[in-house]
Amino acid sequence: MAGMSNILHRTTANAPPRAVSGKGLILRLADGTEIIDATGGAAVACLGHGNERVAAAIGEQAARLGYVHTGFFSCEPAEDLASLLLDGAPGGLTRAYFVSDGSAAMEAALKLARQYHVERGEPQRVHYISRRQSYHGSLFGTLAASGNLARRAIYEDVLPTGFSRVSPCFAFRHQRDGESDAAYVARLARELDDEFMRVGPDRVIAFLAEPVVGATAGCVTALPGYFAAMRAVCDRHGALLILDEIMCGMGRTGTTHAWQAEGVTPDIQAIGKGLGGGYQPIAGILVAQRVFEVLAQGSATFVHGHTYQAHPVACRAALEVQRIVIEDGLIAQVGAMGAVLDAALRNRFSGHPHVGDIRGRGLFQALEFVRDRSGNAPFDPALRFSERLKAAALRNGLGIYPGSGTIDGVTGDHALLAPPYIVSADEIAVIVDRLAVALDQAVGEVLRA
Ligand SMILES: Cc1ncc(COP(=O)(O)O)c(C=O)c1O
Structure with missing residues (x-):
């Protein structure tokens, strides 16, 4: 190990080994050890390591235009990335908002959903429903939405209120003996509906879920019909459906968007990880036209923002990653x-x-x-x-x-x-x-x- 570290590592007990380079699936450590990276970090490195096309695009963009503030200017990489992702308005999604990490993406989704209802004249909507055994981010809002007990525990008493959770669709652990798939899905739909009723159905902003649950429960897919049933409950009560595809999206599960395998479309979708493949920190939300229109016809201003949103170099990296995904x-x-x-x-x-x-x-x-x-x-x-x-x-x-x-x-x-x-x-x-x-x-x- 190379001397003392000034990094606050994830554990103070020991510093992790230092990685110095990567090519394809192989990571090389400072002591020469080679590791096969079978998870691309946390399902991030979708192109593997050391992709020279992406590296060149990043270098070229940094030299051409490293940064502009979105309060003053847009930039070509962000516009092109949004156009590529939203070509043909998949699932009715027509607008993109780029941020630097998944937590910020889900935070933006939570805030946009709240603003949507306020703009529609329903400011009494103040509550989010998510699922146990899920993860949506490490910020106060997104952690409040997360059902990951270990990551919440010490913050429980200081998390914002206005969040509650229902059961995940987790057949291996929770489908009862002799219960059919349809009966299990119907039970979960009833549970969600009951939670709307408990909260007050006109007080719910949105229901949030990972289409395939990632790190918290380990690649838990939903049963057929589950997401359609959840969508129907949301529609009945005028709440939005926010799908968190930060881990399972951008091709990871075999379709560009995981919802394409579920027969539903989201009102707001979060993407991250595979979007930029780890070459730059980038994530974002994709917004349905009908949500965008409410904003456009209302205050016309999303009350939210970051210094580094739609960062030119980050967007250029993601654009190159996505072009490679398509071309290859x-x-x-x-x-x-x-x-x-x-x-x-x-x-x-x-x-x-x-x-x-x-x-x-x-x-x-x-x-x-x-x-x-x-x-x-x-x-x-x-x-x-x-x-x-x-x-x-x-x-x-x-x-x-x-x-x-x-x-x-x-x-x-x-x-x-x-x-x-x-x-x-x-x-x-x-x-x-x-x-x-x-x-x-x-x-x-x-x-x-
Ligand atoms: C489903 C999901 N949502 C949100 C996040 C938060 O993303 P980030 O760690 O980039 O802030 C993650 C990260 O693991 C995730 O898997």
């Missing part, structure tokens, strides 16, 4: 390689005594671990299984994204895989081999503990 047919590739990854995971782990569930969509897949498969009881959280798995994977040259509290914020462990869209079948085979070795090592450790 990478979303179809996500579908094809997602099938390879799914088959490889099932082939290797479906009989594993400590793998309870294999789930996800496209190149967004997770394993949920269990102490034993009869009843799928989780490991004791004190064993810190997912941390041990992360360390074992790193020892074997593999970067994965593990999580704990999968079931209820306290119990349960999972590991998420989200390789770049350029991953090959051979690389998937190596990832699964290394994961299998790491899993057996971590299981060995907890069984001895």
Whole structure:
């Protein structure tokens, strides 16, 4: 380790190893170790590392026009990025608002939804409904909306009020024995409707959800019909549907937008991570024409803003990333390689005594671990299984994204895989081999503990 660090790292217990370069799926550390990055960080690096086309575009843009303030000027990269994303008005979305990270995107979504109702003459709408076992960001508003217990706990008493949560659609853990998919979906729709009634149906601003739940519960997909049922509840009560696609969107699950597989369209959608592939910090919201029109015909001014919104270099990076995704047919590739990854995971782990569930969509897949498969009881959280798995994977040259509290914020462990869209079948085979070795090592450790 290279000397003392002045960084406040995520843990003060130790500084993480330093990464110095990356190419494709490979990250190189300062001591020369090579790691296969099977999650692109946190499902970010959709093109892998070291893409020279993106690097060149960033350099060229920084030299041409590094910064302008959106209160004075627009810029070509932001305009072009918005046009590319909204070409053909997908799902009725016609306006983009770019910010620097996912939390800021969801915060903008929360505020725009509130302003929409105020502009329509419904200022009594003051409440947001989200879901347990979800994550929407680390700012006070977005954390208040998040159902990630561990990230909320110490702030609980200082979070803004006006947020409540309903159950996620999490079949592996919560669909009852003998309950059909349709009956489970109907039960969840009733629960959401009951929550609207409890709050006062004309007091709800929006319902928020991740179409595929990411880091909190590990690639949990909804059952068919679930999002249509949720949308119907929102429509009945005049609330907006905000879809948080920061982790699962921009091609990650095999369609440009995850909602394209769900048969619904959002009023406001948040995107991030894969938007810029990690080459620049960028995220944003996409806004439905009907929401935009209310603003345009009302005060005409979104009461919100950031110094670095629609940053020229960040937008230029995302524009190049998205052009490459389109030109190289990478979303179809996500579908094809997602099938390879799914088959490889099932082939290797479906009989594993400590793998309870294999789930996800496209190149967004997770394993949920269990102490034993009869009843799928989780490991004791004190064993810190997912941390041990992360360390074992790193020892074997593999970067994965593990999580704990999968079931209820306290119990349960999972590991998420989200390789770049350029991953090959051979690389998937190596990832699964290394994961299998790491899993057996971590299981060995907890069984001895
Ligand atoms: C679904 C979802 N929403 C919001 C966020 C917050 O994004 P950021 O960490 O870029 O602020 C994340 C980040 O993990 C996320 O996965």
